[in-house]
Structure formats: structure tokens, C-alpha cells
Amino acid sequence: MGNHKDYKYWTFFMRKLANQIHEAAYKRYKDSRxxxxxxxxxxxxxxxxxxxxxxxxxxxxxxxxxxxxxxxxxxxxxxxxxxxxxxxxxxxxxxxxxxxxxxxxxxxxxxxxxxxxxxxxxxxxxxxxxxxxxxxxxxxxxxxxxxxxxxxxxxxxxxxxxxxxxxxxxxxxxxxxxxxxxxxSEKPSGVSNIVDAYLYVLSCVYLLEPIIMDDLIDLVMHASNKEKKVAEALTRTAISVLTRRKDITISPNGIELTPSGLETFHELGTSGTKGYTFDLESMDSIRMRILNWQLRDKPLHSR
Structure with missing residues (x-):
């Protein structure tokens, strides 16, 4: 990723983070529609x-x-x-x-x-x-x-x-x-399902905002085990869904949640009205590790 001074460790960190977020986002996922x-x-x-x-x-x-x-x-x-x-x-x-x-x-x-x-x-x-x-x-x-x-x-x-x-x-x-x-019929679950990928991307934005598109694509690629072209399609499709719902904003600084997006995130973690919920406890734990990483002056993006 870019010119990051410790590329191997960065890649390891991103892969581990990607899988942890995926587990928290889809652990209780169920959609009967x-x-x-x-x-x-x-x-x-x-x-x-x-x-x-x-x-x-x-x-x-x-x-x-x-x-x-x-x-x-x-x-x-x-x-x-x-x-x-x-x-x-x-x-x-x-x-x-x-x-x-x-x-x-x-x-x-x-x-x-x-x-x-x-x-x-x-x-x-x-x-x-x-x-x-x-x-x-x-x-x-x-x-x-x-x-x-x-x-x-x-x-x-x-x-x-x-x-x-x-x-x-x-x-x-x-x-x-x-x-x-x-x-x-059978279909994939989690971020590799293009219809449901927005759930994963919403979680990534919540945890890492502001986050740049390249880092989002890398997280999706690691979590889905798909090639970069497919990961980009999954990511950009999710971004389109979230933008249309006014859950995110995109600026030169990166992608961030709107107040509506934050509300959507917490609703998915507490209501379960659509048959799925985020594991908010795991999300909070991941967020604390990210904050600790940032406090050690480690960048979370490659710019």
C-alpha cells in the first residue's frame, strides 16, 4: 500500500483488521428475504x-x-x-x-x-x-x-x-x-455478497473514518479473498448504496459517516428488525485497538 514505511506489517495489520471487522459485522447476520x-x-x-x-x-x-x-x-x-x-x-x-x-x-x-x-x-x-x-x-x-x-x-x-x-x-x-x-438456491454470505457488502463497508467507515477509498478496497479484498477488480466492484457498489441512503459523505479527506449513517449503524446493532445485528461489543473492542494504534503515531492510511 503506497509508501508505507513498513509494508509487510501494514499488510498483516490490514488483513487481520479486515477479518475482525467482518466477523463483527456478520456474526449474527440473517436475512430471510x-x-x-x-x-x-x-x-x-x-x-x-x-x-x-x-x-x-x-x-x-x-x-x-x-x-x-x-x-x-x-x-x-x-x-x-x-x-x-x-x-x-x-x-x-x-x-x-x-x-x-x-x-x-x-x-x-x-x-x-x-x-x-x-x-x-x-x-x-x-x-x-x-x-x-x-x-x-x-x-x-x-x-x-x-x-x-x-x-x-x-x-x-x-x-x-x-x-x-x-x-x-x-x-x-x-x-x-x-x-x-x-x-x-445458494448464495455467498458476508462481504463477498455484493447485495450485502454495504454492511461491511459501513462498519469500516464507522471504525476508521475518515478512510480513503484505496484502504476500503484493500480491507474488502482481504475480507472477501477476492481479486482486486472484484473487491473494487464490491466496495464501490457498497459506497453507491450508502451514498444514495445519505449514510456517508465523501470529501478530499476521505469517507465519513453522516449523522444518519451513525444512526443506521447503531440501529443495525441494536434493533435486529431485519434479522441481522452487528456485534457492537466486538466493534468497540476493535475501535479501541485502532485508537491505540493511532496514539502510537501509526498512520491508518497510506497517503
Missing amino acids: VTIFLCGAGDNDEGSIRQQIAEYLPELIWYRYAYQIVFAEEIFENLLLGHSRQDLISLESILAESVDVILIALESYGAVAELGVFSSHKELRKKIVCVVNREFKKDKSFINYGPLRLMKDTKEGKVVFADFDDIASEMANIRKAIKQVAQK
């Missing part, structure tokens, strides 16, 4: 099937607590537009690995491309719920003879042929398919 990566037409297409599914899926109160719906463009906005731009297909694959269900409304060329990518990946194919216009069920098309037949032959994922003119009437079938796929 089904996480759904919803694909289809672009977010600017008013009245799209994807948009309608997003509205109808959680329309009953119980389902609002049963599902967590995520969209690639919201999570990856900064990574697609920023200086460290990465391609959407690679990013979507990281996201797909982190969810229970990949729900594809087959209504656009982009959705067809996503179906092709995910259905060709054995582990991701198991997570697919593909909603197809019933009008094209018997068409002799690449879609029917390609990815959909592969799903049928391997008995992996689910295909729902639906009335696209009345998608609301199809929600029971779609929910049934989601349930069947989610029951067999």
Missing part, C-alpha cells in the same frame, strides 16, 4: 413487464417483507459511468451469484442476452425464473430451442409462459416459480 435480481426492459421503458412485476410482486403486505428486489443499473451506476468503468455483463454475473433468484422478463434484446449468459452458466442457470410471452411458446426460435430447452433438459430453473397483456393475473404462477427456485 428472497433476493431477486430482476431483468428485462430498461428502466426508462414505462409499462414494461419488468416494471409491472416490480410493482405487483410485493403488492401484498406479506410479500413486501418476503422479497428484496434489486436492479443492476441502480447498484452498478457508478461502476458503469465512473473512471473505473467495468462491463455490465461481468458485473451482472457478480450480482447474479449474490441473489436467490434471477427473474428475467423476456421482453427485450438485452433480456435475451442476459438469458443467454446466465443459462450457459451451470450454477446461475439453477437460479433463473424466465417469464416468456405465451404467444411465442410454440415458435421455432433460437430462444425456445436454445436456452429454454437447455433449462428444460437439465431441469434447472423455471420457465413461466405468461399473458403479457395481463401480467397481474400471472403473479401467482411467478411467485410459485420464485419459491421453487429459491428453495434450492
Whole structure:
């Protein structure tokens, strides 16, 4: 890391710190919601099937607590537009690995491309719920003879042929398919799950603020055991989530919690309303060790 005078010790310190924070952040973590990566037409297409599914899926109160719906463009906005731009297909694959269900409304060329990518990946194919216009069920098309037949032959994922003119009437079938796929689905836990990575980054900011982006990426890399490119995607995605929620501020000095962010941190450590809590006692212990390190005039970043 940079020009730090004792690189080996610094690396050892960061790796140990990264793992301690991870243990404290996810020790009691539990989220019973089904996480759904919803694909289809672009977010600017008013009245799209994807948009309608997003509205109808959680329309009953119980389902609002049963599902967590995520969209690639919201999570990856900064990574697609920023200086460290990465391609959407690679990013979507990281996201797909982190969810229970990949729900594809087959209504656009982009959705067809996503179906092709995910259905060709054995582990991701198991997570697919593909909603197809019933009008094209018997068409002799690449879609029917390609990815959909592969799903049928391997008995992996689910295909729902639906009335696209009345998608609301199809929600029971779609929910049934989601349930069947989610029951067999597996996803990583902790910071390596891109949907949940913000919990780890929030903890790091709380303990080390102000912290620079490079140090955050290093902490995520050590905690997740991922290569730097993936660690950067995990970190910047988490930063986007926390920025959108107004939980952090970014300045030339580094990244810091806002009053709202501090409140969020303590709520996650005490309420447990969403099924997970931080281990605040461990967090306080880590913070004391960090303060002792700082009092010995040891820098906590490499600038």
C-alpha cells in the first residue's frame, strides 16, 4: 500500500483488521428475504413487464417483507459511468451469484442476452425464473430451442409462459416459480455478497473514518479473498448504496459517516428488525485497538 514505511506489517495489520471487522459485522447476520435480481426492459421503458412485476410482486403486505428486489443499473451506476468503468455483463454475473433468484422478463434484446449468459452458466442457470410471452411458446426460435430447452433438459430453473397483456393475473404462477427456485438456491454470505457488502463497508467507515477509498478496497479484498477488480466492484457498489441512503459523505479527506449513517449503524446493532445485528461489543473492542494504534503515531492510511 503506497509508501508505507513498513509494508509487510501494514499488510498483516490490514488483513487481520479486515477479518475482525467482518466477523463483527456478520456474526449474527440473517436475512430471510428472497433476493431477486430482476431483468428485462430498461428502466426508462414505462409499462414494461419488468416494471409491472416490480410493482405487483410485493403488492401484498406479506410479500413486501418476503422479497428484496434489486436492479443492476441502480447498484452498478457508478461502476458503469465512473473512471473505473467495468462491463455490465461481468458485473451482472457478480450480482447474479449474490441473489436467490434471477427473474428475467423476456421482453427485450438485452433480456435475451442476459438469458443467454446466465443459462450457459451451470450454477446461475439453477437460479433463473424466465417469464416468456405465451404467444411465442410454440415458435421455432433460437430462444425456445436454445436456452429454454437447455433449462428444460437439465431441469434447472423455471420457465413461466405468461399473458403479457395481463401480467397481474400471472403473479401467482411467478411467485410459485420464485419459491421453487429459491428453495434450492445458494448464495455467498458476508462481504463477498455484493447485495450485502454495504454492511461491511459501513462498519469500516464507522471504525476508521475518515478512510480513503484505496484502504476500503484493500480491507474488502482481504475480507472477501477476492481479486482486486472484484473487491473494487464490491466496495464501490457498497459506497453507491450508502451514498444514495445519505449514510456517508465523501470529501478530499476521505469517507465519513453522516449523522444518519451513525444512526443506521447503531440501529443495525441494536434493533435486529431485519434479522441481522452487528456485534457492537466486538466493534468497540476493535475501535479501541485502532485508537491505540493511532496514539502510537501509526498512520491508518497510506497517503
